[in-house]
Amino acid sequence: MSARPRTLGASVLLGLLAAVVTGPTGDSDEPLRAAWDSIADVRIVLFLGLAVALWLVLVLGPRLRGLVAAVTAPPRRRLTAATLTMTARRSVAAAGRRGRTVAVGGGLLAVAVVAPLVVSTAAQQSMVNDIGIYALLALGLNVVVGYAGLLDLGYIAFFAIGAYATAYFSSSTAMPWHAPFVLNPFFVFPIALILAALAGVVLGAPTLRLRGDYLAIVTLGFGEIIHLVANNADGITGGARGAFGVPHLSVHLAGVDYAWGIDPLPYYYLLLVIVVGVMVAFGRLERSRIGRSWAAIREDEIAAEATGVATLRMKLLAFALGASVSGFAGVLFASKQFFNPQSFSLQASFFVVAVVIFGGMGSRLGVVVGAVVLQGLAFYLRDKVQPADRYIYFGAVIVVMMIFRPQGLVPSRRRRREIELSEAGVGAADSLGSATPTVVRP
Amino acid sequence: MGAGFGRVFGGLGASSTSGGGVGSAVPGARRPGPGEDAAADLVVEARDLCLRFGGVTSLDGVSLRQRRGEILAVIGPNGAGKTSLFNCLTGAYRPQHGTVTFWPTPDRPAQLVGRRPHAITRLGVARTFQNIRLFPALTALENVQVGIEMRQRYGPLSAVLGLPSARRAERDGVRRALELLDLVGLAHRAHEVAASLPYGEQRRLEIARALGTGPSLLLLDEPAAGTNPAEKRDLAGLIGRIAATGMSVLLIEHDMGLVMSLATSVAVLNFGRVIACGTPAEVQRDPAVIEAYLGVGDDGPDAGGATGKELR
Ligand SMILES: Nc1ncnc2c1ncn2[C@@H]1O[C@H](COP(=O)(O)OP(=O)(O)O)[C@@H](O)[C@H]1O
Ligand SMILES: [Mg+2]
Numbered sequence: 001m002s003a004r005p006r007t008l009g010a011s012v013l014l015g016l017l018a019a020v021v022t023g024p025t026g027d028s029d030e031p032l033r034a035a036w037d038s039i040a041d042v043r044i045v046l047f048l049g050l051a052v053a054l055w056l057v058l059v060l061g062p063r064l065r066g067l068v069a070a071v072t073a074p075p076r077r078r079l080t081a082a083t084l085t086m087t088a089r090r091s092v093a094a095a096g097r098r099g100r101t102v103a104v105g106g107g108l109l110a111v112a113v114v115a116p117l118v119v120s121t122a123a124q125q126s127m128v129n130d131i132g133i134y135a136l137l138a139l140g141l142n143v144v145v146g147y148a149g150l151l152d153l154g155y156i157a158f159f160a161i162g163a164y165a166t167a168y169f170s171s172s173t174a175m176p177w178h179a180p181f182v183l184n185p186f187f188v189f190p191i192a193l194i195l196a197a198l199a200g201v202v203l204g205a206p207t208l209r210l211r212g213d214y215l216a217i218v219t220l221g222f223g224e225i226i227h228l229v230a231n232n233a234d235g236i237t238g239g240a241r242g243a244f245g246v247p248h249l250s251v252h253l254a255g256v257d258y259a260w261g262i263d264p265l266p267y268y269y270l271l272l273v274i275v276v277g278v279m280v281a282f283g284r285l286e287r288s289r290i291g292r293s294w295a296a297i298r299e300d301e302i303a304a305e306a307t308g309v310a311t312l313r314m315k316l317l318a319f320a321l322g323a324s325v326s327g328f329a330g331v332l333f334a335s336k337q338f339f340n341p342q343s344f345s346l347q348a349s350f351f352v353v354a355v356v357i358f359g360g361m362g363s364r365l366g367v368v369v370g371a372v373v374l375q376g377l378a379f380y381l382r383d384k385v386q387p388a389d390r391y392i393y394f395g396a397v398i399v400v401m402m403i404f405r406p407q408g409l410v411p412s413r414r415r416r417r418e419i420e421l422s423e424a425g426v427g428a429a430d431s432l433g434s435a436t437p438t439v440v441r442p
Numbered sequence: 443m444g445a446g447f448g449r450v451f452g453g454l455g456a457s458s459t460s461g462g463g464v465g466s467a468v469p470g471a472r473r474p475g476p477g478e479d480a481a482a483d484l485v486v487e488a489r490d491l492c493l494r495f496g497g498v499t500s501l502d503g504v505s506l507r508q509r510r511g512e513i514l515a516v517i518g519p520n521g522a523g524k525t526s527l528f529n530c531l532t533g534a535y536r537p538q539h540g541t542v543t544f545w546p547t548p549d550r551p552a553q554l555v556g557r558r559p560h561a562i563t564r565l566g567v568a569r570t571f572q573n574i575r576l577f578p579a580l581t582a583l584e585n586v587q588v589g590i591e592m593r594q595r596y597g598p599l600s601a602v603l604g605l606p607s608a609r610r611a612e613r614d615g616v617r618r619a620l621e622l623l624d625l626v627g628l629a630h631r632a633h634e635v636a637a638s639l640p641y642g643e644q645r646r647l648e649i650a651r652a653l654g655t656g657p658s659l660l661l662l663d664e665p666a667a668g669t670n671p672a673e674k675r676d677l678a679g680l681i682g683r684i685a686a687t688g689m690s691v692l693l694i695e696h697d698m699g700l701v702m703s704l705a706t707s708v709a710v711l712n713f714g715r716v717i718a719c720g721t722p723a724e725v726q727r728d729p730a731v732i733e734a735y736l737g738v739g740d741d742g743p744d745a746g747g748a749t750g751k752e753l754r
Contacts, residue, residue, distance in 0.1 A: 281602045288601035288608065289591035289615070296577050296588045303575035306532060308563035308592035308655045317598065417579035421637050 008055045014396075015051030019044050021392050022385065058404070108365075109276065116268050123379065124264040130375040132271035133333050138355040138367035139278050140325025145353070146362035146415070147291060148318035149298035150208070151216040154223025155352055158323040160230055160344035161199055162192040162330020167243040170335070174243040177236040185249050185335040189328060196327025197320040204319035208312055223349050231341040242340025249335050260335075267336055274332075278325060279364045286364075294318060295414060354394070358401055360408025362415040369410050483548055485510040485659050485690040486531065486567075491540035493526050493714075500526040501537060502714035508659075508707075510548070513681070513691045515701045515722075518711035519734060524694045525572055527711070528661050531692075532569050533559040546658055564592070568657035570648040572664050572694070578637035582628055582647050585636050586619035589654030622650040626680060642673035646680065659690045666697050678704055702726075710734065 016039065023038020038044075116124050137159060144152045167174040169183045169191060183191075207218045230237045237243070249270070250259035260266045285291055293314050296304040305311050333339060351374070359370020377397065381390050401409075407416045486508050493501035500523045508514045516524050529535040531542055531554065542554040546566045554562055568589075577585050594615065600608040623629045626646040631639060636647060645665055652660060662681070666674050678700055685691050685704075695701050701708060702722045709719040710731050718728040725731055 284602050284604060285598055288598075288612065289587070289594055289596070290598055290601055292580070292584055292588050292591060295580055295584075299577040299579055300575050302534065302559075303571070303577065304588070305559040306534070306563060306569055306571075306575075307589045307651060308560050309588065310560050310592075321598070414579055417635060417637075421578050 004059055007058055008052075011051040011055040011058075012048060014054075015047040016044075018050075018392075018396060019047040022389055054400070105365075112272055113269075116265060121264070124268065126375065126379040128264045128267045128271060129333070129337060130378065131372055132268060132275065133329055134352065134355055134375050135275050135368045135371035136271065136278065136329040136332070137326055137352045138359065138371050139275065139282060139364060140322040140329070141352050141356050142322075142362065142364065142367045143282060143285075143318050143325070144322035145356050146367070146412070147286060147294040147298070148315050149212075149294075150315060150318065151212055151353075152219045152319070152322065153216050153349055153353065154203075154219035154221070154226070155322065155326060156344050156349040157223045157226035158196040158199060158326035159330040159333070159348075160226050160341075161196050162327035163334035163339055163343070164230065164237060164243070164330075165192045165195050165327070166331045166334035167237075167246050171243075171246050174246045175236065175238045176234075184252075185247060185331060186251065188331050192327040192331045193324045196330070197324040199327075200320040200323030201316060204316050208315045208319065220346070220349075223344075224346060227341055227344045227346070230344060237341075240341060242338060242342075243334065244338055246334045246338075249332075267332075271332065274328075275368065279368070282364055290314070290317070299418065354398055358398055358408060360411040360415065363408065363410050363412035366408050366410035366412065370408070373409065482507070483510045483545075484508065484543075485512075485545055486692070487543045488527070488531065489541045489543075491527070491530055491537045491542070493523075493530055493535060493537045500714050501530065501540075504540070504711070504714065504716055506709055506716065506719075508690060508692060510545070510658075510690055511685070511688050512706045513685050513693060513704050515693045515695055515705035515708045516711060517695065517698075517701060517708060517725075522711040523714040524711055525663055526714075528569060528663055528692075528694065530555070531562075531661065532567060533557050533562045544659065560592070563655050563657075566656065566658040567661065568652035568655045568659070569661035570645070570652055570663055570665060572667065574641075574644050574648055576636040576644055576648055576651070579635060581633050581635055582623060582639065582650075583616065583619050583632040585647060586622050586650050586654045587615050589651045590615045590618050590622075590656075593656060619650075619654060622653050623647075625653070625683070626650045627676065642669045642677075645669060645673075646677070649680070649684075653684070657689070659692065660684065661692045663694045664696060665693070666695060666700055674700060 019041075020035050020038050023041065023043070024034050027034075116127055119127070137155070141152065141155050144150050144155070164175070166185055166188045168177065169179045169188045170185045172178045172182055203219070203222050207215055210218060231240050233239065248260045249267075251257070260270065286294075293304065293309045296307065296309055297311050297314060301311055333343070355370040355374050356367050357370075358374060359368065360366025374394065374397075377393065378390065381393055385393065407419050411419075484507055486506075488504060488506045491501045491504045492499070500521075502523075504523070504527060506514075506516075506527070516527065518524055526535060530537045530540075533554065537555060540555065543551050544554050544562075544565060544567060545551050552565055554565070554567070557565075577588065580588070591611075594611045596605070596608040596611050620629060620632060623632050626649055628639075628643055628647055628650065631643060631647075636644065639647060649660075649662065649665065665681070666677050669677065674697060681691060681693070681704055693701070693705065705722055707720065708722050708725040710717050710725055710728070712730075712734040717730045717734060718725050720728075
């Protein structure tokens with residue numbers, strides 16, 4: 001019973017803290033002045049209101065959910081021993097779920113098709129450069145983190161490889177270093193795909209034997225290496241100035257002549273097609289033997305090995321697949337706009353990880369929604385708050401999310417089960433899904 | 443007991459019992475006498491395995507032989523090294539010394555030490571774990587599918603494109619998994635999450651998953667631990683049925699009733715050494731075994747007093 005006043009107190013404190021950190025900047029003469037100003041301001045009403053609203057959701061939410069569940073839950077069916085009836089029922093249930101998925105998917109797709117038509121050009125730009133690209137990146141990282149349970153903190157490096165490969169192959173002016181011939185960016189797609197996948201294999205082969213935490217550190221280092229090389233190798237990449245004038249995508253094939261240009265809309269629809277295609281493809285993969293062996297590795301690596309799953313090879317496959325999607329996204333990114341090494345910083349890597357965790361690890365729709373929400377938030381905050389403060393809001397949103405909905409916005413069913421089970425102390429999956437190793441090799 | 447050398451085991455049980463070589467691949471399998479070990483149709487042979495963890499020696503020169511189609515029980519007090527032996531056979535641990543030879547078919551021996559666990563599973567050695575290790579958030583059906591599907595060949599591209607070969611493989615896998623679930627009596631649980639199954643059913647599910655990998659040697663690590671008498675009976679029936687298909691079963695078990703009723707031969711481990719082996723009846727009379735189980739001497743009285751009583 002004392003939990004409620006305590007949560008209320010915590011919410012109010014959070015509100016005050018948020019008010020202070022987002023308020024005016026102080027100076028060293030009067031360090032407390034700014035804090036006082038931000039609390040005495042009218043904005044405090046807004047923050048405290050939000051805090052109380054959060055508390056109400058916390059206290060009333062579970063009750064409401066219980067009520068809704070009681071009303072809508074179907075009566076529990078009795079199980080029969082006959083396998084065939086079971087399977088038949090199962091497929092009926094699966095068909096029902098499938099129908100619902102198609103309906104929801106169709107609705108969301110319609111929204112995605114119409115949305116850019118009703119927003120400003122600046123918003124359209126953001127929908128391509130930020131939301132679209134990050135949705136694609138998150139879908140790729142989801143294979144690594146969500147399916148195979150590997151924490152890759154240097155994922156953006158493959159994105160950089162794709163982008164710089166585009167500059168190298170498709171333009172003789174973008175970077176000091178360039179190919180002796182010039183390719184249409186469309187032809188760079190397969191090249192970047194293969195290069196990124198190769199880089200993934202080269203990085204993964206020696207490191208995937210490492211346990212989760214070590215893998216995270218090694219990939220983090222790899223990401224920084226690529227970022228720093230891009231930034232410092234002036235004579236090759238153009239250094240911090242970045243790469244200018246990579247040509248836009250264009251098609252000249254069998255009488256079709258079309259060029260993507262400054263207008264963000266054509267890029268948006270191209271990205272939409274690609275994102276949907278990748279979602280469908282990875283969905284099939286997840287439901288195949290490959291997806292099941294990833295799930296097995298995630299849940300208990302030792303048992304997976306003992307069941308004949310070539311765990312290293314499957315992890316490497318996840319790594320390479322994720323990397324190739326990242327490289328692919330890099331080509332789109334580079335051909336769309338000017339870029340410099342800042343786009344491939346550690347922060348960008350963390351942002352993709354945040355999108356995946358926020359949206360729901362292992363859930364394709366989830367990570368896309370995650371990209372929409374987090375990048376949407378970034379766009380919304382762009383001219384509302386100081387740039388330096390922006391990450392405070394991100395941090396707050398993500399922290400709140402992880403406390404109250406650790407499985408993410410739109411969790412996958414398997415993933416939710418795993419988190420519930422590991423909270424109940426069953427199974428080896430921690431919140432990131434890497435199996436706890438118990439074998440000590442003598 | 444020769445120090446450092448476990449007694450060679452397997453061919454010795456020849457004079458008694460009737461179960462050996464049931465439906466084995468050898469036509470007209472003749473039971474070899476004690477002197478004919480070299481000609482015996484072995485499925486696995488461990489020679490002089492030594493396994494140490496720092497100062498702890500968990501296997502101290504264990505040698506063991508099992509004939510094809512036989513149910514060989516490994517018994518011994520807690521900490522005797524039974525699970526360590528399994529871990530050496532399946533590649534989870536790498537012994538510092540010794541060899542393990544496995545015959546998937548009588549004419550093709552394979553060396554197991556140094557191979558990775560999944561490679562050993564692919565050769566045809568499947569196992570269950572003493573502490574159940576299912577994939578907890580997958581359904582019973584999916585758990586078994588994982589084992590079956592590791593033998594399938596279709597790759598990511600076929601899966602993404604939904605090629606007919608991939609779909610067919612997937613359907614075959616489901617059918618086979620349902621058969622196996624039926625065999626272990628879990629067909630009605632196919633779509634339930636593994637972690638939600640009662641303990642005894644989880645044990646049987648683990649057996650089904652192991653069978654899915656298509657083994658010719660099945661290793662069961664205390665399959666009856668923690669199950670009630672009725673479940674034990676079912677389990678004994680199940681193991682009997684599995685063995686009747688010609689499968690070789692290597693069984694770690696504490697329940698003497700189960701061991702005596704199922705096993706063709708028994709090997710007794712204590713302090714990482716094979717202290718006795720032979721038919722269940724022979725082993726039961728062996729003074730060294732009785733001593734180990736009663737904890738006479740420096741074994742400590744906790745080394746399985748209850749089991750000791752059952753033994754007699
Ligand atoms: N991973 C390990 N690290 C250290 N010691 C181990 C390990 N595995 C087994 N042992 C030791 O080896 C001995 C035999 O253990 P085990 O094979 O599990 O016995 P059993 O299965 O017969 O009860 C024990 O003393 C145990 O402490
Ligand atoms: Mg044990």
